[in-house]
Amino acid sequence: MKDDIGQRDEVQSPCVKICTIHQTERLCVGCLRSIDEISAWSQMTPAERAAIITDLPTRTSRLQKRKGGRMSRLC
Numbered sequence: 001m002k003d004d005i006g007q008r009d010e011v012q013s014p015c016v017k018i019c020t021i022h023q024t025e026r027l028c029v030g031c032l033r034s035i036d037e038i039s040a041w042s043q044m045t046p047a048e049r050a051a052i053i054t055d056l057p058t059r060t061s062r063l064q065k066r067k068g069g070r071m072s073r074l075c
Contacts (some may be wrong), residue, residue, distance in 0.1 A: 003012040013048035014056060015039055027061045 015038075018030030027034055033041075037052055044052075 010046050011053060014053060022063050025059075027059060027063065029063060032056045032063075 014031040014033065016030045018028075018049065020029045021027070022029050028038060031038075032050060033056070041049065
């Protein structure tokens with residue numbers, strides 16, 4: 001018997017509990033959603049959530065890794 005109690009048929013949040021906003025791109029470095037998407041997530045339709053989930057992989061290239069130390073001052 002499958003336990004379906006408490007289970008919903010909806011798109012789950014992509015949150016990975018690394019909640020840091022990239023200063024330039026204004027995206028969460030953990031889940032790649034914008035602040036607006038994060039705050040509106042619970043009110044979105046499953047179709048809106050699915051569209052964001054589909055778009056997330058294209059956002060990875062927008063976040064550049066920070067260079068530390070001397071190299072960050074030289075660039």
